Amino acid sequence: xxxxxxxxxxxxLGTVLxxxxxxxxxxFLYAVPQKKCEAAGDWWxxxxxxxxxxxxIVDITGRHRKTTDGATPAAASASPAAATASTASxxxxxxx
Numbered sequence: 001x002x003x004x005x006x007x008x009x010x011x012x013l014g015t016v017l018x019x020x021x022x023x024x025x026x027x028f029l030y031a032v033p034q035k036k037c038e039a040a041g042d043w044w045x046x047x048x049x050x051x052x053x054x055x056x057i058v059d060i061t062g063r064h065r066k067t068t069d070g071a072t073p074a075a076a077s078a079s080p081a082a083a084t085a086s087t088a089s090x091x092x093x094x095x096x
Contacts, residue, residue: 029049033049036051
């Protein structure tokens with residue numbers, strides 16, 4: 001009766017090589033670029049395999065973030081009187 005050991009040996013070797021190849025491809029195509037991208041502070045898209053730089057909403061809309069008193073950070077840091085004047089004019093104009 002012939003031994004099936006040789007067939008099983010090659011099947012096992014082929015399976016191991018396939019798994020190692022798949023894991024290596026995953027590392028080089030997804031894991032390594034993702035770590036580099038996130039280390040740079042960017043966003044990694046798993047679906048498209050691309051690194052995207054976040055764009056602040058201020059760059060898109062041109063509107064500045066307001067502080068708790070309603071003034072923009074630039075106006076608030078300039079002088080307290082300027083911040084008070086800008087909030088007073090904004091509330092007088094009917095803007096929240």
